[in-house]
Amino acid sequence: RSSAEPAHTESMTIIEEVVKDKGVIRRYSKGKFLGKGGFAKCYEFINLDDEKKVQAAKIIPKSSLTKNRARQKLISEIKIHKSLNHTNIVKFQHFFEDQENVYILLEMCANQTMNELIKRRKRLTELEVQCYLLQILYSIKYLHDNRVIHRDLKLGNLFLSDKMQIKLGDFGLATKLDYEGERKRTICGTPNYIAPEILEAKETGHSFEVDVWSFGVIAFTLLIGKPPFETNDVKSTYKKIRTNDYSFPEQIQISSAAKNMIKKILITDPSKRPTVDELFYDDFFKTGGSIPKLLPVSTLACPPSAS
Numbered sequence: 489r490s491s492a493e494p495a496h497t498e499s500m501t502i503i504e505e506v507v508k509d510k511g512v513i514r515r516y517s518k519g520k521f522l523g524k525g526g527f528a529k530c531y532e533f534i535n536l537d538d539e540k541k542v543q544a545a546k547i548i549p550k551s552s553l554t555k556n557r558a559r560q561k562l563i564s565e566i567k568i569h570k571s572l573n574h575t576n577i578v579k580f581q582h583f584f585e586d587q588e589n590v591y592i593l594l595e596m597c598a599n600q601t602m603n604e605l606i607k608r609r610k611r612l613t614e615l616e617v618q619c620y621l622l623q624i625l626y627s628i629k630y631l632h633d634n635r636v637i638h639r640d641l642k643l644g645n646l647f648l649s650d651k652m653q654i655k656l657g658d659f660g661l662a663t664k665l666d667y668e669g670e671r672k673r674t675i676c677g678t679p680n681y682i683a684p685e686i687l688e689a690k691e692t693g694h695s696f697e698v699d700v701w702s703f704g705v706i707a708f709t710l711l712i713g714k715p716p717f718e719t720n721d722v723k724s725t726y727k728k729i730r731t732n733d734y735s736f737p738e739q740i741q742i743s744s745a746a747k748n749m750i751k752k753i754l755i756t757d758p759s760k761r762p763t764v765d766e767l768f769y770d771d772f773f774k775t776g777g778s779i780p781k782l783l784p785v786s787t788l789a790c791p792p793s794a795s
């Protein structure tokens with residue numbers, strides 16, 4: 489600390505207006521509040537020493553890290569996320585701490601998450617779903633090829649960049665297998681689109697197939713407008729997942745290719761589900777025309793065809 493700075497200011501505020509990262513003397517200006525997740529709060533951070541670069545700062549108060557489990561979870565999230573590098577995965581840019589907080593600086597995704605998109609649009613056209621699902625498949629393939637299981641794939645973790653590219657984020661429940669064939673047996677935190685084998689805590693454990701299950705739930709939600717097992721209480725939702733109790737609403741027309749893909753994925757027995765590599769060749773992605781790499785920003789508000 490420079491002598492000019494009185495010592496007591498650091499203890500008075502929780503998140504200072506200009507936060508200093510002592511490690512490399514970087515200064516950030518705290519911008520608007522973007523939202524929260526668990527104990528973390530997310531703010532826009534403008535990097536005062538790097539052409540005003542804007543980043544998403546996930547800020548975790550140290551007061552929430554007193555329990556060892558919460559600390560281990562954060563350490564695991566940082567360790568796994570730091571090691572990843574893929575265009576459809578949120579870039580982990582930097583992390584540092586001060587007396588009050590841990591700061592994780594992440595790639596800014598200016599068009600929020602697919603949660604907000606679905607809230608605005610109700611449901612998407614099949615062309616849009618093909619475009620988004622392909623990008624999500626690329627991100628999951630990259631994770632699985634690197635022996636990482638995300639374990640909490642959901643619309644709220646699928647961010648949209650300013651160019652409308654999908655960026656998978658939030659590795660708080662992710663795990664890295666130590667060897668091929670390893671099966672995980674425990675998970676903490678409530679994944680939203682949870683696979684039945686995790687619910688049953690099968691002695692056979694769980695693995696990559698849980699991400700494929702969540703991918704199927706995401707596909708259903710984007711096409712229909714709400715998740716397949718949704719009820720108004722968690723216990724009933726878990727029962728529907730365990731008994732594979734879901735159906736396609738009559739009043740919503742979706743192609744048989746879309747229905748068949750979802751039916752192939754939402755299978756209780758994980759060994760019967762397709763792998764990510766197999767899903768790239770599913771009929772749902774075999775369209776006469778080509779699938780756009782990116783959609784126009786206008787589709788945040790209305791379908792692409794209505795141009």
Ligand SMILES: COc1cc(C(=O)NC2CCN(C)CC2)ccc1Nc1cc2c(cn1)c(C)nn2-c1cc(Cl)cc(CCC(N)=O)c1
Pocket residue numbers: 521522523524525528529530544546578594595596597598599600601644645647657658
């Ligand atoms: C400009 O960029 C954003 C804007 C907004 C936004 O407009 N949020 C409004 C804020 C005001 N309230 C009333 C409505 C939502 C939301 C997210 C933005 N970008 C944005 C947010 C981001 C990231 C990248 N980019 C990453 C990575 N992690 N997080 C992150 C982290 C946490 Cl802990 C919580 C949230 C909010 C919940 C959520 N899942 O969106 C987000």
